[in-house]
Amino acid sequence: MTINTSAPAISARAVRKSFGGHVALDGVDLTVGEGTIFALLGPNGAGKTTMVRILSTLIAADAGDIHVGGHDVARDPDSVRALIGVTGQFSAVDNYLTGEENLRLMADLRHLGRQAGRRRVAELLERFDLSGAARKPLSAYSGGMRRKLDLAMTLVGDPAVIFLDEPTTGLDPRSRRTMWQIIRELAGDGVTIFLTTQYLDEADQLADRVAVLDHGRIVAEGTPAELKRRIPGGHIQLQFAEPNALRAAAAMIPNATPDNDQLILQIPGDGSVASLRRLLNELDDTSIDVEHLSIHSPDLDDVFFAVTGHATTEPATGQEEKVLQP
């Protein structure tokens, strides 16, 4: 029941899964380093939940080679189960018990023993700010509290690898930030975190590495910064004080798009130092006065569109999130 330190925390090769005629996963490869946060990003129906269910031993893949903590998921699921914690998309709490009883149940099932179990439960109630509601039935819990309890239950056994399936879906902005903070702290403690999300900014905020899943295939993978750099959509924006300067600059720089009302010029580019220096030198040589310069990297919305050829299927939710999380 130990982690083989030479192996990555999670490795999956050529994972396939179909449900009837529907192909949910079509040859997925991914590797998650120990102690890192990995985000699997994709719209509803992309196969994210199926991947989590396979990695967490809930269902078997049709084909593929999957190891979690060095243990083969298909051959040795119990060793994997001893290492992992899972917080699914739908709340996995016992509605007929109190918050404290739910945690005690987990402690008993993890065989922590009476003393250690009690201590761990009290510790988690404290940490997740649930001590006040510990003895209340779950009907008195808000959505955010339930989600926190859900995660606390996952943490009772000190798992080395945690799977979080859409951990903030349906949470209000404040609970969402709390959840992000908790996830970052866990990663800081050396826990490996595999999360799925359909919120592009969430992956950007939390993940060390991101894989974009679309129709059962990984269509892009890398750090959030790498992904953004890989695609077009970045630009340099120049703000001018008067229209003449804008006109002069627009005439000089190819591919630039002027906005005459706002006196802004957009120049496509990746924001690299070399291209920036060239631009500044040209402006200097012609003595054009620039009031302000800013570099815009593409966000993951642009990434998603670029790698899949279509937007995320839930534009309304995505935009709302961007407003809520500026």
Next chain:
Amino acid sequence: MTSLAYTVADSATMLRRNLKHQLRYPSLTLMLAGMPIVFLLLFVYIFGGQLGTGLGGHGAGGRGAYLTYVVPGILIITVASAALGTAISVATDMTGGIIDRFRTMAISRGAVLTGHVIGSLLQTLAVLVLVVGVSLALGFRSHASALEWLAAAGMLALFAFALIWLSAALGLAAKSVETASNTPMFLTLLPFLSSAFVATATMPAGLRQFAEYEPFTPVTQTIRGLLTGGPTGTQAIVAIAWSIGIALASYLWAVRLYNRRRATTPN
């Protein structure tokens, strides 16, 4: 700890969980106890006066005689109706999110179902004690010795165990809690087609054959023999065989359903 010790510990944890559910939400237990008590009152005070006169061999006839006749049948219908609760609680668990959490933990295989079944068995025994108490209050008297009472309790517990496993399997097979509360209903119908309320000899041919060969009749006759006198010999053997057969088949079916469940559904 050995793996056997883990199995026992995990099953005990799940049993505690189920007993907590029962104590916190006693409405299901009360409903399960209410039905046989209503039947008892109905059969003794509405039908009993007339049905008792037809008993002949059972003493002077009348309501008192019918009470003596019907109590073993009521105990059987208690077992059948209490088993309905298992399907409901199993289905509630299986359609909720917590079962997925259990499945991703290194919990002994079978602990979840064992917890439900033993929890239901204890619930059934508690309900039986209540029903026996009401029967005694209504004037039911038994000449059975302590050993015979114990044997009757053992027979009821064994039969309850069998029906609970069957109900657990039906709960697992159901896609929703609503379905799970309906499919085991036939269990409460079968006692009417047995010797629980009237002697099978009074039934028309065809129905009589069915009544004589279905499991509720030998179990009822065994309890009746033990508590109110009468032959039990072969009936007891048939009753025990039925119970073990139903328990074993249902257990295998339930475990199969539990292990297969969700392996083929996307979410």
